[in-house]
Amino acid sequence: MIRSRPSSDLLLIAGAAALLAAACADTESSTSSGGTTVTPQACVPKDGPLPHEHLTDYCFFQGDLKDLAPAEGVYPYDVAAALWSDHAAKQRMIVLPKGGKITFDPGEKWQFPLGTILVKTFSFYDDFRDLSTPHHILETRLLILGDEGWTGHVYRWNDAQTEATLLVAGERVDVSYIDETGESYAEEYIVPNTNQCKSCHERDDKNTFLGPFTHQMNRPVVRDGKEVNQLDDMAQRGMFDGDLPAVTGLPAFPDPFGDGPLDDRARAYLHANCSHCHRPGGGGGSSGLVLLQWENGTQKNGICKEPAAAGAGTGGHSYDIVPGHPEDSILIYRVSSTDPQIKMPELPNRIVDKKGVALLTEWISAMDPNTCE
Numbered sequence: 001m002i003r004s005r006p007s008s009d010l011l012l013i014a015g016a017a018a019l020l021a022a023a024c025a026d027t028e029s030s031t032s033s034g035g036t037t038v039t040p041q042a043c044v045p046k047d048g049p050l051p052h053e054h055l056t057d058y059c060f061f062q063g064d065l066k067d068l069a070p071a072e073g074v075y076p077y078d079v080a081a082a083l084w085s086d087h088a089a090k091q092r093m094i095v096l097p098k099g100g101k102i103t104f105d106p107g108e109k110w111q112f113p114l115g116t117i118l119v120k121t122f123s124f125y126d127d128f129r130d131l132s133t134p135h136h137i138l139e140t141r142l143l144i145l146g147d148e149g150w151t152g153h154v155y156r157w158n159d160a161q162t163e164a165t166l167l168v169a170g171e172r173v174d175v176s177y178i179d180e181t182g183e184s185y186a187e188e189y190i191v192p193n194t195n196q197c198k199s200c201h202e203r204d205d206k207n208t209f210l211g212p213f214t215h216q217m218n219r220p221v222v223r224d225g226k227e228v229n230q231l232d233d234m235a236q237r238g239m240f241d242g243d244l245p246a247v248t249g250l251p252a253f254p255d256p257f258g259d260g261p262l263d264d265r266a267r268a269y270l271h272a273n274c275s276h277c278h279r280p281g282g283g284g285g286s287s288g289l290v291l292l293q294w295e296n297g298t299q300k301n302g303i304c305k306e307p308a309a310a311g312a313g314t315g316g317h318s319y320d321i322v323p324g325h326p327e328d329s330i331l332i333y334r335v336s337s338t339d340p341q342i343k344m345p346e347l348p349n350r351i352v353d354k355k356g357v358a359l360l361t362e363w364i365s366a367m368d369p370n371t372c373e
C-alpha cells in the first residue's frame with residue numbers, strides 16, 4: 001500500500017480513493033488483515049515538551065507506520081502547486097490541537113491555533129511510473145506552532161521504515177529511481193538541517209507555514225471515494241472557526257501541469273517554487289524580483305528587469321525575463337542550472353525540474369516579443 005504520492009491525478013489512477021477513505025478518521029476504526037478484522041491498538045501521544053525524540057511519539061499515523069495512514073483527527077491535504085524537491089513524493093497533514101480551529105482568510109493569512117503541527121513526509125518510489133513499486137520514506141518534517149511561533153524539526157526514517165528519529169544535523173542520502181518519463185536517476189538527496197528551514201520558511205525574521213492557504217487549498221480532492229472541494233471538506237469537518245465563503249468566489253491556483261491557461265499555470269508554479277524567497281521580507285527579497293502569483297506583469301516580476309547583481313548568475317544576459325526570448329532570459333538560465341553559484345531555487349535542490357523549466361520556457365516564448373532595449 002502506498003500513501004505518499006506526487007499528485008492527486010496519480011492518486012486517482014492508483015485507485016486510492018479507498019485508501020483515503022480508510023485514512024479519514026470518521027470512516028473506519030479497524031483494518032482487515034488476512035481475512036480477519038483486527039482493531040488497531042490505540043496510540044497514546046507521549047507527554048512532555050516538544051519536539052519528541054521519535055515520530056511515533058506523536059501518534060500521527062495508525063496501522064503499519066510505512067503506510068502513512070493518518071490517525072483519527074489528522075487531516076491529509078494536497079496543495080494545487082507543489083514545491084519541486086528533487087523528485088521526492090510528499091504527503092502533507094494538518095494536526096490541530098483538540099478543539100482547535102483555523103481562522104480562515106481568503107489569502108495567505110490563515111491563523112492556526114497554538115499547538116498546531118504541520119507534517120510533511122518525503123519519499124521515493126523505485127519507479128514513479130508505477131506507484132505499486134516499493135517506496136522508501138526518507139524524512140518527515142514538522143512545523144510546530146508554540147508560544148514562540150513556528151519551529152521546524154526533521155525526523156529521519158530508519159531502513160526498516162518502522163521509526164523516524166529527530167535529526168539535528170542534516171544528512172545526505174543516496175537514492176536511485178526511475179522518473180515518470182522512464183529516465184533513471186541516481187542522486188544524492190539532501191535532508192536539510194533545521195537551520196536551513198529558515199532560508200525558505202522565514203519571513204521578516206519569523207518562521208511561517210507556506211502551503212496551507214486559500215489559493216493552494218481551494219482545489220478538488222478525493223475523499224471517501226468522492227471528488228469534493230478541499231476547503232469545503234475541511235469546513236464540513238469543523239476545522240474552521242467561522243463560516244467559509246462560497247469556494248467558487250475564492251482564488252485558486254491551477255495545477256501548473258494541468259490544462260488551465262498558460263499564464264496562470266506559470267505564475268502558480270513560480271509562486272509555489274520561488275515566492276517564499278522572492279517577496280518583500282523573504283530571503284531573495286533584496287534582489288527586487290517578486291514572484292508572487294498576484295504581483296502581475298510588472299517589472300518587479302522580472303519582465304525587462306535588470307538583475308540586482310551581475311556576475312556568473314546572469315550567463316551574460318541583461319534581463320531576468322526578455323518577453324518572447326527564453327534563451328536570453330536570466331530566469332531560464334538560472335532554473336536550468338545545477339551550478340550552486342547560478343542555480344535557482346537555491347539549496348537544497350540538486351536536480352533541475354525539467355517539467356518546470358519547460359513550462360517557464362513556454363510561458364516566456366508566448367509573451368509578446370520585446371527586446372527590452
Ligand code: HEC
Pocket residue numbers: 079081082083092118119120141142143151152153154192193194196197198199200201208209210211212272273276345346347348
Ligand atoms: C527550498 C525551500 C524550503 C526549505 C529549505 C524547506 N521548506 Fe518546508 N516547504 C517549502 C514550501 C514552498 C512548502 C509548501 C509547498 C509544499 O508543501 O509543497 C513547504 C512546506 C512545508 C511543510 C508543510 C506545511 C507548510 O508550511 O506548507 C512543513 C511541515 C515543512 N515545509 C517543514 C520544513 C522544515 C522542518 C524544513 C527544514 C528542515 C523545511 N521545511 C525546509 C519550502 C521549503
Ligand code: HEC
Pocket residue numbers: 199200270273274275276277278283284285286287288289305306307308309313320330331334335344345346347
Ligand atoms: C531559498 C531562497 C530562494 C529561492 C527559493 C529562489 N530564489 Fe531566486 N534568488 C534568491 C536570492 C538570495 C537572490 C539574489 C542573489 C543572486 O542573484 O544569486 C536570487 C536571485 C534570483 C534572480 C536574479 C534576480 C534579480 O533581478 O537580481 C532570478 C532570475 C531568480 N532568483 C529566479 C528564481 C526563480 C525562478 C526561482 C524559483 C524557481 C527562485 N529564484 C527561487 C533566493 C531564492
